[in-house]
Amino acid sequence: MRIYLHIGVHRAASERLQAVLADKRDLLMSRGVMVPRAAGPKNHTRLFMAVTDPDHVDPLRYNRGFIGAAKQAELREGLMETLRADVAKHAPHTLILSAYQLGTQLSRPSELARLKALLAPLSDDIRIVAHLEAQARLLPEVFAEQVQEGRANGLAREVELTREDSWWAAALDTLPPVDPQAGQFEETQGAPYWLDYQALQTVWEEVFGPGSVAFRSYDAALFDSAEVTDEICAAFDIEGQIGRAAPAKPSPPISAAWLTRGRQFNALLLKLLAQGNHILPRKLWRQMIQDLHVDGPPIDPARLGAVTRFFAADNARLCAAHPGLSPEVFEVAASTEDWVEADPQMGFRASQYLLAFLHRIEKATAEERAAREGDLLAHQSARAAQDSAAGAAPSAKARRLLPPLALKNFAMLQGSSFKPHDRFGQVDETAQMPPYTEVAPRKLPKGQSGNVIVGCMKDEAPYILEWVAYHRMIGVDHFLIYTNGCSDGTSELLDRLQALGILQHRNNDNWKGNSPQQYALNQSLKEPVIKQADWVIHIDVDEFMNVRCGNGTLADFFDHVPDATNVAMTWRLFGHNGVTTLNDRPVIAQFDHCAPKFCPKPHTVWGFKTMFKPIGAYKKISCHRPNKLEEDKRAQVKWVNGSGQDMTQEVADNGWRSSKKSIGYDLLQLNHYALRSAESFLVKRQRGRALHVDRSIGLNYWIRMDWNDHRDITIQRNLPRMQAELARLLEDKTLRDLHEAGLAWHRAKAADLHQVPEFEELYRQALEIDITATERVAWALSLDLES
Numbered sequence: 001m002r003i004y005l006h007i008g009v010h011r012a013a014s015e016r017l018q019a020v021l022a023d024k025r026d027l028l029m030s031r032g033v034m035v036p037r038a039a040g041p042k043n044h045t046r047l048f049m050a051v052t053d054p055d056h057v058d059p060l061r062y063n064r065g066f067i068g069a070a071k072q073a074e075l076r077e078g079l080m081e082t083l084r085a086d087v088a089k090h091a092p093h094t095l096i097l098s099a100y101q102l103g104t105q106l107s108r109p110s111e112l113a114r115l116k117a118l119l120a121p122l123s124d125d126i127r128i129v130a131h132l133e134a135q136a137r138l139l140p141e142v143f144a145e146q147v148q149e150g151r152a153n154g155l156a157r158e159v160e161l162t163r164e165d166s167w168w169a170a171a172l173d174t175l176p177p178v179d180p181q182a183g184q185f186e187e188t189q190g191a192p193y194w195l196d197y198q199a200l201q202t203v204w205e206e207v208f209g210p211g212s213v214a215f216r217s218y219d220a221a222l223f224d225s226a227e228v229t230d231e232i233c234a235a236f237d238i239e240g241q242i243g244r245a246a247p248a249k250p251s252p253p254i255s256a257a258w259l260t261r262g263r264q265f266n267a268l269l270l271k272l273l274a275q276g277n278h279i280l281p282r283k284l285w286r287q288m289i290q291d292l293h294v295d296g297p298p299i300d301p302a303r304l305g306a307v308t309r310f311f312a313a314d315n316a317r318l319c320a321a322h323p324g325l326s327p328e329v330f331e332v333a334a335s336t337e338d339w340v341e342a343d344p345q346m347g348f349r350a351s352q353y354l355l356a357f358l359h360r361i362e363k364a365t366a367e368e369r370a371a372r373e374g375d376l377l378a379h380q381s382a383r384a385a386q387d388s389a390a391g392a393a394p395s396a397k398a399r400r401l402l403p404p405l406a407l408k409n410f411a412m413l414q415g416s417s418f419k420p421h422d423r424f425g426q427v428d429e430t431a432q433m434p435p436y437t438e439v440a441p442r443k444l445p446k447g448q449s450g451n452v453i454v455g456c457m458k459d460e461a462p463y464i465l466e467w468v469a470y471h472r473m474i475g476v477d478h479f480l481i482y483t484n485g486c487s488d489g490t491s492e493l494l495d496r497l498q499a500l501g502i503l504q505h506r507n508n509d510n511w512k513g514n515s516p517q518q519y520a521l522n523q524s525l526k527e528p529v530i531k532q533a534d535w536v537i538h539i540d541v542d543e544f545m546n547v548r549c550g551n552g553t554l555a556d557f558f559d560h561v562p563d564a565t566n567v568a569m570t571w572r573l574f575g576h577n578g579v580t581t582l583n584d585r586p587v588i589a590q591f592d593h594c595a596p597k598f599c600p601k602p603h604t605v606w607g608f609k610t611m612f613k614p615i616g617a618y619k620k621i622s623c624h625r626p627n628k629l630e631e632d633k634r635a636q637v638k639w640v641n642g643s644g645q646d647m648t649q650e651v652a653d654n655g656w657r658s659s660k661k662s663i664g665y666d667l668l669q670l671n672h673y674a675l676r677s678a679e680s681f682l683v684k685r686q687r688g689r690a691l692h693v694d695r696s697i698g699l700n701y702w703i704r705m706d707w708n709d710h711r712d713i714t715i716q717r718n719l720p721r722m723q724a725e726l727a728r729l730l731e732d733k734t735l736r737d738l739h740e741a742g743l744a745w746h747r748a749k750a751a752d753l754h755q756v757p758e759f760e761e762l763y764r765q766a767l768e769i770d771i772t773a774t775e776r777v778a779w780a781l782s783l784d785l786e787s
Contacts, residue, residue, distance in 0.1 A: 001087065001092060001093055001094065001095060001122065001123045001125070002093065002094050002095070002123065002125045002126075002127060002237075003094075003095045003096075003097065003119055003122065003123050003125065003126045003127070004094065004095070004096045004097070004127050004129055004235075004236050005097050005098075005102065005115075005119075005126060005127070005128050005129065006096065006097065006098035006099075006129045006130070006235070006236075007099070007100070007102035007103030007104075007128055007129070007130050007204075008099075008100030008101070008102065008103035008104050008130060008131070009100060009103040009104050009130050009131070009132065009138075009194055009197075009200070010100070010131045010132065010133050010138060010218045011100050011104075011141070011145070012141075012218075012220075012223070012250070012251075013131040013133075013218045013223055014043070014098060014099070014100035014131070015042075015043065015100075016223045016224070016228060016248055017098060017131075017223075017228070017231075017232060017235075018042040018043050018044075018098050019042060019248075020228060020229060020232060020245045021035045021042075021096060021098065021232065022035065022041065022042045023245065024229075024242050024243070024245075025037075027242055027243070028096075028238070028242065029090065029092070031238070031239075031240070031242075032091075032092050032093040032094060033092060033093070033094040033095075033096065033236070033238055034086065034087070034090055034092035034094065034095050034096070035096050035098075036082075036083060036086050036095070036097070038079060038082035038083055038086060039079060039083070039097055039099075040099070043098065043099055043100070043101075044097050044098055044099040045060055045099055045101065046075065046079055047079065047097055047099055047102070047115075047118075048060065048099045048101040048102055048105065048106075049061050049064070049066050049072065049075060050072065050075050050076035050079050050118065051076070051106070051111055051112075051114040051115040051118060052072075052105070052106070052111055053108055053110055053111055053114075053754070054069035054072060054580060054763070054764065054767055055178065055580040055581045055678070055679065055754075056108070056111070056178065056186070057178050057180060057185075057580070057581075058101075058105055058185055058186065058187050059149065059185055059187060059188065059282070060101070062180045062185075063282060067180070067578060068578060068767065068770070069580070069764065069767035069768060070397075070767065070768050070770055073768070076118065079118070080118055080121070083122060084121065084122065087122055094236065094237070094238070095122065095123070096236055097119075102115070103130050103194055103200065104187075104192065104194050105186070105187050107172060107175075107193055107194070107203070109203070109206070109207065110754070112203070112204065112206075112207040112208070113207055115207075116207055116208060126208055126212065127212060127214065128204050128208055128212050128213040128214065129214050129216065129235050129236070130197075130200070130213070130214075130215055130216070131215075131216050131217070131218040131235075132197055132215050132216070132217065132218060132318075132325065132329060133218045133329060134301070134308065134315075134329060134330045134331070134332050135195045135304075135307050135308065135310075135311050136301040136302075136304040136305070136307045136308045136332045137301045137332060138195065139155070139158060139192065139195065139301075139304060139307060140155075140253075140298065140299035140301060140304075141253075142192050142195075143155055143158075143259065143299070144253070144254045144259055144299075146187075146188050146189075147259050147262040147263050147266065147289070148254075148262065148286060148289050149185075149187075149188045149282075149285075149286070150183045150185075150188050150189070150266050150269070150270070150285060151188055151189055151263060151266055152189065152263060152266040152267035152270050153174075153189065153263070153267075154260075154263055154341050155299070155304075155339060155341070156339075156341065157174065157191060158171075158191055158192075158307065159304070159306050159307065159338075159339055161191060161310075162306045162307060162309070162310040166196070166199070167193070167195065167196040167199070167310065167311075168193050168194075168196040168199035168200075168203075170191075171190065171191035171192065171193035171195075171196070172190075172193050174189075174190045174191040175189075175190035175193075176189045176190065177581050177582065177583040177584070177747065178580075178581045178583070179581065179583045179585060181273070181276075181279060181585075182270065182273045182274050182276075182583075182585060183266075183269070183270050183273050183280070183285070184270075184583070195307075195311070196311070196314075197215065197311075197314065197315070197318055198314040198317070198318060200213075201213045201215070201318070214235075214322060214324060215318055215322040215324065215325045216231075216234075216235055216322070216324035216325060217324065217325050217326045217328070217329040218329065219231075219329070220250070223248070224247060224248040224249075224250055225247055225248075226244040226245050226246065226247055227244065228245050228248075229241070229242050229243060229244055229245050234324070235324070253298035253299075254298060255294060255295055255296035255297060255298060255342075256296060256297060256298055256299045256300075256341075256342035257294050257295075257296040257342045257343060257344055257345045258292060258293055258294050258295075258296070259299070259342070260341050260342045260343070260344040260348075261292040261294065261344045261345075261348050261350070262289045262292055263341075264344065264348070264350040265288070265289070265292060265350045265353055265354065266289075267350070268350045268351060268354050269285075269288075269354060272354070272361075274585065275719070275723060276585055276586055276589030276590070276716075276719060277365075277589075277719060277720075278361055278362070278365045279364070279365045279368040279369065280361060280364060280365070281364055281368060284360060284361070284364050288353075288357050288360070291353075291357075292348075292353065294344070294345050294346070294348075296342070296345065299339075299342070300335065301332050301333075302332060302333045302334060302335035303335045303337055303338060303339040303340075304332075304339050305332075305334050305335060305338070306338070306339075308330075308332050308334070311330075312330075315327075315330045369432065394407060394410050394772075394775055394778075395771065395772065395775065397770060397771060398410070398771050398772070398775040401768075401769060401771065401779075402771075402775065402778065402779050402782075403779075403782055405782040406775075406778045406779040406781070406782040407778070409777070409778035409779075409781045409782055410774060410775060410778035412778075413774055413777060413778055417660070418600050418601045418777070419774060419777075420595070420596045420598060420599040420601075420773045420774060420777055421596055421598050422596040422597050422598065422709075422710045423598065424596075424597040424598040424663075425597050425643075425664075425665050425666055426666050427548055427665070427666055427714065429710075429711065429712040429713065429714050430711050430712070430713060431713075432713070433714070433717050434717070435717050435718075435719065435720040435721070436551050436552040436553075436717045436718055436720075436721055437551060437721065438473065438720075438721040438724060438725075439473055439474070439475060439551070439553055439721070441472060441477070442475070442477055444477060447532055448532055448534065449477060449478045449528070449529045449530075449532045449533045449534075450477030450478060450533065450534050450535075451475055451476050451477050451478075451533070451534060451535045451537065451554055452476070452477065452478045452479070452480060452529055452530060452533040452535070452536055452537065453471060453476050453478075453479045453480070453537045453538070453539060454479075454480045454481075454482075454520075454521065454524045454530060454536060454537070454538050454621070455479070455480075455481050455482070455538065455539060455540055455541065456481070456482045456483070456484075456508070456516065456517045456520050456521075456540070457481055457482070457483050457486070457490055457494070457540075457541055458483060458484060458485055458486055458490070458687065459485075459486055459487060459488040459490055459683075459687055459746075460488075460490050460541045461486075461488045461489045461490045461493055461738070461739065461741075461742020461743070461745065461746070462582070462584065462739070462742050462743040462746050463541050463542070463587060463676075464490065464493055464494070464497075464541060464739075464742075465493075465726055465729055465730070465735070465739055466586050466587060466588075466722065466726060467541045467544070467587075468497065468502060468503065468729070469722050469723075469725035469726040469729055470544055470588065470718060470722045470725075471544075471545065472502075472725055473718065473721045473722055473724075473725050474545060474547055474552060474553050474554055474718065475553040475554035475555055476537070476554070478503065478504070478529050478533075479502070479503035479504065480503070480504050480506070480524055480527060480529050480530065481494055481503055481504070481505050481506070482505075482506045482507075482508040482516075482517075482520035482523070482524070483505065483506075483507060483508060484507070484508040484509050484511055484516045484520075485509065485516075487745075488742050488745040488746060488749075489738055489741050489742040489745060490742065491505070491507065492738055493735070493738040493739065493742060496732070496734055496735050496738055497735070500729075500732060500735070502729070504527075504529060506520070506523070508520045508523075517623060518622065518623070521538065521620075521621040521622065521623075522620070522621075524621065525620075525621065530614065531614065533614055534613065535554070535611055535612065535613055536611070536612055536613075536614050536621070537609075537611045538609060538610070538621055538623070539569075539609050539670065542587075542672060542673045542674055542676070543571075543609065543670050543671065543672050543673075544587075544588060544670070544671045544673070544715060545569060545611075545668065545670060545671075546572075546668065546669050546670070546671045546714060546715045547667070547668050548665075548666065548667055548668065548669070548714050549666075549667045549668075552717060552718055557667055557668050560644045560667055561640050561644045561667075563638050564638050564639070564640045564644075565612060565613045565615060565617065565636065565637050565638050565639070566610055566611070566612040566613070566625075566626070566637060566638070566639040566640070566648075567610065567611040567612070567639075567640055567641075567642075567668065568608040568610055568625075568639065568640070568641050568642065568647060568651065568658060568662070569608055569609050569610070569611060569642060569668055569669065569670040570606055570607070570608040570641065570642055570657075570658045570663060570664070570665060570669060570670060571604075571605065571606065571607045571608060571609075571669075571670050571672040572594050572595060572597075572665065572669045572670065572671050572672060572712065573594060573595040573604070573605055573672050573674065573705055573707045574591045574592070574593065574594040574595075574671060574672065574673050574674075574675075574707065574712075575591070575593055575594065575595075575675060575705070575706040575707045575708035576591070576675045576676070576677055576678050576681065576706055576708070577590065577591045577592060577593045577708060578708075579591065579676075579677040579678070580677060580678040580679060580767065581677060581678075581679055582676075582677050582679040582680050582683070582743075582746055582747055582750050583677070584743055586719065586722065586723070587673050587676060588671070588673075588715045588716060588718065588719065588722070589716060589719055590676075590677070591673055591676065592711055592712060592713050592716070593707070593708040593709070593710065593711055593712075594671075594707050594708075594709075594710055594711075594712050595707035595709070595710065595773070596707075596709060596710050596773050597663075597665055597710070598663075599773065599777065600659070600660050600663075601777050601780075601781055602704060602777060602780035602781055602783075602784055603657055603784065604704050604705070604780075605707075606657045606658040606659070606663060607624065607656060607657045608624060608625075608656060608657060608658055608670065609624055609625075609670055610624060610625040610626060612625075612626050615633065615636060616630065616633060617629060617630055617633035617634075617636060617637050618630070623656075624656035625651070625655075625656055627654070629652060629653055634652065637652055639651055639652060641658065641662050641663065641664035642664045642665045642666065642667055642668040642669050642670075643664025643665065643666040643667055644664070644666075644667050645662070645664050647661075647662040650662050671712075671715055674701075674705040675702065675705050675706055678763060678766060678767055679750040679763075680746070680750075681702065681766065682750055682753045682754075682759055682762070682763055683746055683749050683750055683753065685698045685701065685759075685762070686749070686753055686759065698762045698766075699762060699765055699766060700783050702766045702769065703769065703776065703779050703780055703783065704780045704783070706766070706769065706776075707773065707776065709772065709773040710773075
């Protein structure tokens with residue numbers, strides 16, 4: 001059997017062919033040519049969605065609910081099974097699969113390899129077919145489609161690409177990190193790399209073999225006519241006639257002025273979405289673009305002469321190599337004028353329209369949040385029902401993933417006082433509350449350093465500014481940060497913050513002893529900023545103090561515990577929340593699902609960090625708490641939990657985790673984002689470990705830390721004031737450049753790790769784990785016992 005993969009690239013050509021193939025499906029099947037329904041009724045989008053990389057979430061996967069790697073894997077397995085069954089039942093000699101997304105949205109070798117692996121069990125005779133149009137005629141059509149989906153960049157970007165040596169490589173560099181909620185998709189915001197047809201052929205033939213790709217011309221008049229069936233027979237080597245097709249009615253082109261309006265509006269809208277406070281359904285987005293409609297001439301391909309000239313030599317070579325490709329398809333009338341963006345007409349201002357549409361956006365946001373909260377409650381109820389009764393059975397996925405000891409633990413937890421739940425505490429953590437107001441940094445008397453964070457960092461450049469801005473806005477006065485072994489620009493960024501008077505940075509490369517962190521903490525006790533502090537706080541850059549009373553500041557919390565000298569800030573572990581790709585949105589906005597409040601096991605969940613007054617009661621600062629209590633100071637120590645309750649007797653001498661007796665989150669908790677995105681986790685696990693990542697080091701950490709069962713958005717009341725402070729910091733160009741360079745370093749590192757088999761396998765295994773809180777406790781307990 002021969003398989004024909006029709007990969008586009010011209011969307012109109014693909015949709016016309018798919019419509020005719022679907023109409024002729026039964027006739028073709030009687031002749032041994034199968035056009036399967038399993039991959040999609042017409043456009044075989046299920047095939048495309050099944051083979052993209054897990055982190056490559058496109059609008060199709062996003063809108064159709066295949067975001068998670070597990071759901072995508074189920075889609076792929078189901079598609080393979082159905083295709084095999086259909087082929088076995090009908091025994092066709094030809095199988096035709098068509099999806100224009102294959103040619104226009106698959107750029108990674110791993111995705112093409114996955115596509116080949118899916119089809120190889122059916123046949124090793126796979127031919128690739130694509131219909132081409134002159135780049136200067138096709139580019140305006142692609143641009144129009146992207147603008148209607150949210151594109152913000154103008155066509156000037158593509159014109160500039162003609163100055164590069166490789167269109168393919170330069171266009172790939174424009175692809176943004178995927179962030180669906182912020183409207184960032186590769187397919188929408190990136191330049192169409194696939195217009196480099198020569199590179200497209202090379203990339204596909206590297207996977208499917210030399211000579212496997214056949215390019216053919218797109219002739220609009222032919223495709224819209226009844227005789228399009230002749231082209232279908234020629235393209236897929238179908239013998240005989242299959243009749244004529246009903247003529248098509250082409251869609252009118254979109255005016256250039258309308259596209260300018262849409263693009264400018266999108267640019268402003270994306271800035272709004274980047275703040276993380278709004279959710280915009282795709283349907284409403286498209287409707288708003290429609291509401292900007294204005295008539296006028298479309299973009300003139302003749303004015304994209306730079307694009308035509310750039311590809312001329314390659315196109316000529318392709319015509320010589322492909323019999324189905326005619327030189328006439330690439331002939332575009334030349335213009336003496338270069339391309340410039342059309343005037344949007346009538347004094348159009350995007351800001352006025354955004355303001356007019358804002359009430360619709362806010363209404364949609366509220367409805368979407370309500371729906372998501374409803375879905376979450378339903379999900380939690382389903383899990384609770386599954387998990388509630390004594391003797392409840394683990395899920396099918398848990399039975400497949402959990403080792404025998406973990407399954408025994410699961411049974412043991414039923415009816416146990418250690419079974420996790422969220423029926424605890426006084427705070428409604430899912431309620432949308434008004435934002436906290438801004439708090440200006442305090443001016444302290446000379447010789448006082450106020451509330452001081454002392455921390456240690458290594459390769460944390462993308463996350464530092466948000467963390468600093470956040471804590472400055474809740475009342476942290478100074479920061480003392482130690483670093484060692486950094487290669488991502490963390491040290492340079494901290495040096496710049498020191499030059500700006502924001503913090504103090506100390507190099508810790510020459511640390512001694514068993515731990516760079518402990519060495520740094522020992523050294524910190526000699527620093528005036530620590531000696532002169534009112535409160536000392538040792539936390540890491542993935543930990544955020546979440547004050548849940550008053551205006552959300554440390555001062556508000558201290559008002560509730562005026563006699564306290566030590567505060568146990570208990571962790572609330574936040575999971576990856578379905579976010580796979582490393583991006584530049586605030587951590588506290590991206591991740592809002594976490595461990596249940598009541599979760600005494602495993603030991604990591606209720607770990608705490610300590611905020612304390614340096615009254616000389618303890619000789620040493622350790623990771624979680626001050627240690628070595630001075631006996632003559634014992635009576636002065638009052639240690640409270642996050643609800644302000646006294647727990648001195650339990651922890652005055654030792655201990656670093658809360659118990660069922662001492663747990664409290666009502667006034668203060670420590671949000672711990674140990675994983676962040678799945679790609680951030682990859683980089684974190686690689687750091688300092690070269691290639692020595694195995695199951696015990698990598699996956700076990702994910703199992704213990706990836707809690708996604710319960711929702712807590714209380715910290716998001718801080719978003720507006722954090723973002724205001726962050727914007728002030730980023731006004732410094734040097735600091736902004738260092739932040740962006742650090743982010744680029746981490747993205748590049750994540751991309752490199754995806755190419756390393758053991759890291760890619762760790763990534764795949766991690767995303768597959770979707771289990772209940774009780775199942776996770778059972779598994780983590782078994783890991784603790786093993787270790």
